[in-house]
Amino acid sequence: MITPGNNTENSHREWTYPAIGGNPGNTPATTPGSFANPANIGGPLTYSSPDTPGMPAPSTKTAWDFLPQGWETQLITDGKVGEVVEGNTRTVTFEQNDGMLRSMTFPADFKPITQLESARLGIITEQMTRVAEREGHLTPIQVRDEIGAGRMVIPANVKHLQYKLDPMAIGRASKTKINANMGASPVSSGTEEEVEKLKWAERWGADTVMDLSTGGDLDACRQAIIENSTTPIGTVPIYSMIIGKKIEDLDETTILETIEHQANQGVDYFTVHAGLLQAHLPFAKNRLIGLVSRGGSLLAKWMITHKKENPTNTCWEKICDILRSYDVTFSIGDGCRPGGLADATDDLQLLELAEIGRLTERAWRKGVQVMVEGPGHVPFDQIEYNMKLQRTLCHGAPFYVLGPLVTDIFPGYDHITSCIGATSAAYHGASMLCYVTPKEHLGLPKKDDVKQGCIAYKIAAHAADVALGIPGSRDRDDELTKARAALNWEKHFELSFDPDVARAYHDEDLDVDTDFCAMCGHDWCSVRISKEINEFFSGKDESYAWEKATKSGALTEEQVEILKQRGHLSPEEIHKLASKTKQGVGADQAKAACHSDYVEDDEQAKVIQQAKLVQVNVSR
Numbered sequence: 001m002i003t004p005g006n007n008t009e010n011s012h013r014e015w016t017y018p019a020i021g022g023n024p025g026n027t028p029a030t031t032p033g034s035f036a037n038p039a040n041i042g043g044p045l046t047y048s049s050p051d052t053p054g055m056p057a058p059s060t061k062t063a064w065d066f067l068p069q070g071w072e073t074q075l076i077t078d079g080k081v082g083e084v085v086e087g088n089t090r091t092v093t094f095e096q097n098d099g100m101l102r103s104m105t106f107p108a109d110f111k112p113i114t115q116l117e118s119a120r121l122g123i124i125t126e127q128m129t130r131v132a133e134r135e136g137h138l139t140p141i142q143v144r145d146e147i148g149a150g151r152m153v154i155p156a157n158v159k160h161l162q163y164k165l166d167p168m169a170i171g172r173a174s175k176t177k178i179n180a181n182m183g184a185s186p187v188s189s190g191t192e193e194e195v196e197k198l199k200w201a202e203r204w205g206a207d208t209v210m211d212l213s214t215g216g217d218l219d220a221c222r223q224a225i226i227e228n229s230t231t232p233i234g235t236v237p238i239y240s241m242i243i244g245k246k247i248e249d250l251d252e253t254t255i256l257e258t259i260e261h262q263a264n265q266g267v268d269y270f271t272v273h274a275g276l277l278q279a280h281l282p283f284a285k286n287r288l289i290g291l292v293s294r295g296g297s298l299l300a301k302w303m304i305t306h307k308k309e310n311p312t313n314t315c316w317e318k319i320c321d322i323l324r325s326y327d328v329t330f331s332i333g334d335g336c337r338p339g340g341l342a343d344a345t346d347d348l349q350l351l352e353l354a355e356i357g358r359l360t361e362r363a364w365r366k367g368v369q370v371m372v373e374g375p376g377h378v379p380f381d382q383i384e385y386n387m388k389l390q391r392t393l394c395h396g397a398p399f400y401v402l403g404p405l406v407t408d409i410f411p412g413y414d415h416i417t418s419c420i421g422a423t424s425a426a427y428h429g430a431s432m433l434c435y436v437t438p439k440e441h442l443g444l445p446k447k448d449d450v451k452q453g454c455i456a457y458k459i460a461a462h463a464a465d466v467a468l469g470i471p472g473s474r475d476r477d478d479e480l481t482k483a484r485a486a487l488n489w490e491k492h493f494e495l496s497f498d499p500d501v502a503r504a505y506h507d508e509d510l511d512v513d514t515d516f517c518a519m520c521g522h523d524w525c526s527v528r529i530s531k532e533i534n535e536f537f538s539g540k541d542e543s544y545a546w547e548k549a550t551k552s553g554a555l556t557e558e559q560v561e562i563l564k565q566r567g568h569l570s571p572e573e574i575h576k577l578a579s580k581t582k583q584g585v586g587a588d589q590a591k592a593a594c595h596s597d598y599v600e601d602d603e604q605a606k607v608i609q610q611a612k613l614v615q616v617n618v619s620r
């Protein structure tokens, strides 16, 4: 048995595994499990990848080091859980998940509003309990402790909680989340269509949705999305600030009023590009594509026009006060994210990231929950460094990344170029992945683009969770593998993320369920053959003795020819070779529920194979 941290056991092995992390599956299996670091919930590594040499170490600080002025906390070994009021101060002492006692001293009349403030006082909120229920592998205490450390956020505006919001968490201790962007633009789409896209994105697994509307009735669209969503909603408030006016006219009053208005509507998290400073701007001129963030480029224009510092940075504490009063979470924007591989990990991007780290500290001092946005377009080899540098500079605040795209030359397929980067990002440190659709760089995503983007990102997030060894994350994979091994097509489709497409692809060539599919056919179906072997191993069927297998004939001439053709047939030829079998087996009266409805035994399956499926013309 291979267990976490044990990589040398078992004398039959001539090889050594790397240090073993947790096992993401509960089903007994032959795999050694995850090669990620063992789980460290409550510490800076949580679920993490082993460091490639040269990676920045995690920060030694957490949100506990950035409390409001006058607050004090300490870990104690001796003491009692409880509460003491002395004059104007109150001290609460509570037990952490690690068994340590934490005491927190704060003003006696203080009332917590945000999840972070509750966590700091040892309170487990209703939302934390719900998150623990949804995560499965976490307890409410662990959720509270991660929020207290700033490594996890629950974006749940108190106003949105009055509608249909189902609280969820973003952080390294929880499963990787995905975000879907939508929003009306000046040239396309309207409120009704956006609400329909919201439902569609939720249907395909979006954990949060960002309304990035820049056209139409922005207010009505946002309100409709908030009222109809079960997922947290994020916005970039600067878009509304400049509708009908020029960016140069933006002032502090407009910034604060717009943020207050959207917070009051129920927005759960705001992207604010406060990390881009005047001093950073000269670094943009040598980039291939400059600033590609809408918010970043607009604020840069404002700074150049007014020769003043970024106004969202100078009034940060006032913005914090508004966010705190509704428990809106910051998603500190990356206005300098690279827009092409050649601009990745440059001084401009990282100077902004360092400032974002300082903004994180300032927001935590105000009791506001924080996550941080990240790139963009990053070569595959630089992704780990980007994730781990953020972990250092932002003290473990959840990282929410857009992709990143790992190549620039596949417009139309950027859901794929980016989900490759997103998988790596999630493995190395990102907590939420902002989807990219096939329409990226080309146009406003339509319904099917939203589905394609969501699915690409569910794949990325899930692959990373399994790799990180998050308990239970492989269970559905194992169930599907078992269904596949049993050639149980119904179960196979039921467990598929997109059962309709899986069923349609199967039925395109062979629309009856039997003990093989059209990919290899009956005689070549290794799963069917393995099933036979397993039956032999289990002692159920003596006729599958090894001698029989060794006596079986060599490949026939026809089989040799078929092998030669494999991989050389054109798609048209393959389509010609595939024939429908529905009528042939009498399955056109009703849909086959499982192969035994129409194909009772192996012999009959062979008849279908020979008569109806693929008769390869090897002479061509």
Ligand code: SF4
Pocket (backbone or CB within 6 Å): 515, 516, 517, 518, 519, 520, 521, 522, 524, 525, 526, 527, 528
């Ligand atoms: S025919 Fe091939 S692809 Fe289809 S179930 Fe059997 S082994 Fe799998």
